[in-house]
Amino acid sequence: MTDTYAVPTATGLPDHADLLDATRAVREVFPATPQQVWPLLGQDLGATVWVKHENHTPLGAFKARSAVVFFDRLARSGPLPRGVVSATRGNHGQALAYAAGRHRIPATVVVPHGNSREKNDAMRALGAELIEHGDDFQESLDHAVRLADERGIMLAPNFHPWIIAGAGTYALELLSAVPDLEVVYVPIGLGSGVCGMLAAKAALAHPVEVVGVVSAGATAYADSIAAGELVSTPVTTTLADGMACRTPRADALALIRDGVSRLVTVTDDEVSAAMRLLFRSTHNVAEGAAAASTAAAVQERARNADRTVGVVVTGGNVDTDVYAAQLGRTVDGA
The missing domain is CATH 3.40.50.1100 (Rossmann fold)
Incomplete structure (x- = not known):
């Protein structure tokens, strides 16, 4: 047995300078991803809907x-x-x-x-x-x-302030491009993506309401917030594998609890319908976890009538057979 190489210590949410430095590092490797309004998606959701396309990075995910x-x-x-x-x-x-x-x-x-x-x-x-x-x-x-x-x-950590800073670069792009964004839905796996959004919101003093989205088959973060302590929950989702967290991280939990306005829980059926909706209205491929934000926006359609809404498509890496099966479904006519 040998000594493990330790990860350098860093704490808290990245500030504006951290996010700008992270953006410099990202730009040396690949360009900004688009954020785009899709009229057909807006018709379905009854709002102006901005999609942040993290499925367009070189690896197909944020x-x-x-x-x-x-x-x-x-x-x-x-x-x-x-x-x-x-x-x-x-x-x-x-x-x-x-x-x-x-x-x-x-x-x-x-x-x-x-x-x-x-x-x-x-x-x-x-x-x-x-x-x-x-x-x-x-x-x-x-x-x-x-x-x-x-x-x-x-x-190599799955969650760390440097990891959050990297994720925060997508959020900085979105919030800078859409200063009138009123609410944004962000899927939660282990938590770096939503914490990156919280960091960018704070750095820009942006008024956007950040809503976290969890899978009904992976409710550890929602259960932990409700209990006021860390709770491990069995994972049963078969579609939103990027959200399949059984045991939350204490540092992520604290940031999410204090930063998001609320959590929305979506089922695999709702995620499946959102995958079809995104393909039909934008012709973009979204993996299960990436479609969860849209599923939450669909669930809260009445609440967001005529508002400016953001959904983060966190990635498009879904197996061909899985995706084909979702496109072939006709649940509720979707």
């Missing part, structure tokens, strides 16, 4: 931003680790392999058994060593912790 920023700051903080390991359901692992590879650092990712085949293939194609272990994300994470200790490499 996680690319966080990994680029994390390794940029790691490179500036001291000697780089000889290797990194982390757990993922897919998008974080792709981003880890991508950003680590740019710095010539070997990356290992641990995924649960039965994980997305196409995401697994993408991680391998990006150079990651892929290990299948456990029945859910938490068991994969526990194994990643052991591997970091055994190999003496860095456990």
Whole structure:
């Protein structure tokens, strides 16, 4: 057993300077993603709807931003680790392999058994060593912790202020482009995406109402806020794998509890309908977790009548057979 390479310490939400520095790092690798109003989607939701297209990053998900920023700051903080390991359901692992590879650092990712085949293939194609272990994300994470200790490499975090800063760059783009945005819906997995939105809101003093979205099959954050303490909840979602968090993080929970106006819970059926709606009205592919924000906006259609609404399509990495099955459904005529 060897000493694990420790992640540099950082705390709290990134400020405006942090987000600008993170934006610089991202721009060195890829351009801003679009935010766009789609009239057909607006007709369905009875509002002006801005879609933030994080499915348009080079990796098809917002996680690319966080990994680029994390390794940029790691490179500036001291000697780089000889290797990194982390757990993922897919998008974080792709981003880890991508950003680590740019710095010539070997990356290992641990995924649960039965994980997305196409995401697994993408991680391998990006150079990651892929290990299948456990029945859910938490068991994969526990194994990643052991591997970091055994190999003496860095456990790359899924949640960290540098990770939030990277995620916050998408939110900074959206809120800067749409100063009159009234409400924005953000899916919650482990929490970096919604915390990035909270950071950008604070940095710009933007009045937008931030609404967090959780899966009805992964209610750990909602249950923890209701209980006033950390609560682990079994994960049952089969479609929103990017939101499949069983055990919340205390630091993420505190930021979400204090920052979001409320949480909306969406079912897999609602997510499926939102995937079809997004394709029909924008011809964009959204994975389950990415469609959750739109599902929440559909659920709150009456509340948002004639308002300016934002939905974050966090990624488009969904297996072909899964997506085809959702497009082929006709639940409620959708």
